[in-house]
């Protein structure tokens with residue numbers, strides 16, 4: 695595993711994700727309203743998963759005014775429903791999807807040192823999970839795999 699190539703979180707990358715997200719919403723008959731887009735962009739521009747309250751703080755900072763938590767929760771519900779944001783169960787936080795162009799199962803490598811959350815895709819793991827569920831006659835709704843540990847960057851820092 696190379697593990698060294700990281701998705702840049704600069705604005706160009708955010709713009710690219712947003713246009714993919716708009717297409718995805720359109721295809722699903724949903725609308726990425728300006729407020730929803732703003733919430734999604736704010737999450738894209740963070741390097742780390744955010745709790746709902748951290749997201750509210752980021753958006754309030756951007757807007758320069760108070761935002762009702764319920765509004766932000768509604769944006770989050772929408773973004774999760776259309777698959778643009780994933781919820782990390784183990785840390786009760788939210789993270790923008792890095793490949794918003796298609797539906798997929800979610801697998802994360804969570805670093806306990808720097809708090810980064812790298813989204814990885816593995817068809818092999820996806821079909822293995824389906825197979826396990828199938829064997830147990832279980833109907834999975836969503837399968838989020840969260841692997842905790844130390845990321846490549848932090849592991850290298852420790853060796854120095």
Ligand SMILES: [Zn+2]
Nearest residue numbers: 791792793813
């Ligand atoms: Zn994703």
Ligand SMILES: [Zn+2]
Nearest residue numbers: 805808845848
């Ligand atoms: Zn790390």
